[in-house]
Amino acid sequence: MSNQQAIATTASSPGILLLRWIRRIPLYVLVLLFCIITAFPIYWMVVSVIQPVEYSLNYPPPLYPLAVDLSPFREIFQAENNLGRIDYWIGNSIVLSSMTTLICLFLTVLGAYALAGKRWRGQGLFGLLLLMTQMLPEALIVIPLYATLDKLNLKNNLFVLALVDTAFILPICIWILKNVFDTIPNEMRDAAMVDGCTRMGVLWRIMLPISTPGLVAVGVVAFFHAWNEYLFAASLISNKEIYTAPVGLAAMISMVDTPIDRLMAGGLLFSIFPLIFYLLVQRYVVAGLTAGAVKG
Template sequence: MKKLRRAWIYVCAVLISLFAVGPFLWMIATSLKPPGDIYSMPLNYLPSAINTGGYKAMLNPSADDNLNFVKWFYNTTVVSLLTTLFSIIISALGGYSMSRFRYRGRMAIGYLILITQMLPGSLLIIPLYIIMKEYQLLNSHIGLVIAYSTVAIPFCTWMLKGYFDSVSYSIDEAAMVDGASRLVTFIRIILPLTLPGLVVTAIFSFLTSWNEFLFAQTFLSDYGKWTLSVGIASFQGQYVVNWDYLMAGSVMTTLPIVVAFWALQKYLVSGMTAGAVK
């Protein structure tokens, strides 16, 4: 009975894994199909011949005047890294303040931060657009970083507060007794102890800006300043869809995230379970 139950668990795990990985495998297969295979009936699940035209076009902008994948990739990387850095610095300071200091309205501020996560991003477009227009930040990557940070910082602040709460305050007291200032204690002792939590929140902030489409489409108008999400979406026209470009670009956009998850998986597991057991 125990072996049957274990076999059933393995079967369920395999099916769930295939369900999760299936779209990515389908995307890779479609990116390698010749155009005839994409529209063939009955549908070919595997390419009849390997077609790398989409990938060559992505990496060779001169092949198509309307394609600049390398530039979009660079723009997205810069915006995502700046958003992550900006969000983590502010969130770590805010989360530490809410965790360690006792002042009037502390929890009210925390709940207010949490409530902002209940608002859809579409509600923020108009006020953010007006503010950016006022300060001449439209069509700039700095303006986009600020817009992304308004989404990432509240969540990261609340998450990091939980991680800081899991670190005993006696550690802070011991460091300050030894002569360390509050800032030195925060940077050299508390932050290393909460490294898994920092990695998890950093990845969330990075993914928020890497995959975001609505803000990027609204606030960026110049072709050369587009991010990957906007650029790849342009492959889908009103009458024609360049599936080879679309799928190849999507695969190349997804790969950095897959590599990041693989490289940081030990921090992800420990970070997501940090504080679960007191």
């Protein structure tokens, strides 16, 4: 007892407090180092956009913006830019991602409802099919898909690209929504059934309204999968008119004379939406990618 008291009194004395602070310095240094390494590239992108391009092309470039010039954001929307216009590309990406989201939401609801109920024969096989699809690298089937779509004259078609993108993100979306469905108590469904609801009615009237956050998470994941997707977009879209933003930006990287501030402004504009939305739905996505996949 007296021992505990002694600890309590010494802990509050200024010397011990100082010592405790000194002990914590390595932690703070490490955290700071981590944060700097993580944030610096994004910070640098912002700096390269908002400072006049002359500063970026000085050597050594200043570590913080010495002047602010927001004209790159205006310039990337101007038609004289013969490299193509980032606003059109982003428009195409919005169309593509919206289509992907709609197709994916529809199929995800079906799949998650199939997995969320009582176990059925073949469920394990269905789970394995999803897992295999989730694991499959896109690049391994880009050749046959390209060949087939070329033969069927379905290249340069954003809707077809949306269908392809859905195929790859669907498994993860199903796991995410299944996890959410699993948190809904069985009693709730049973009660609705007793009240005369059909099982599709339970899905429509009970499950979906309760799982709105999960549906939002699925929508965000599907939307930004298509938003980021480069490989299929680059191989299936050759018409500059319907370039998606990743393909357009990649084309800009490979052109030597693209002004760096505009390139960065395009990149920043492209990143803002995913940054905001991903951080909002983060916990659903992490759970879906791990816990969801674990329960095959």
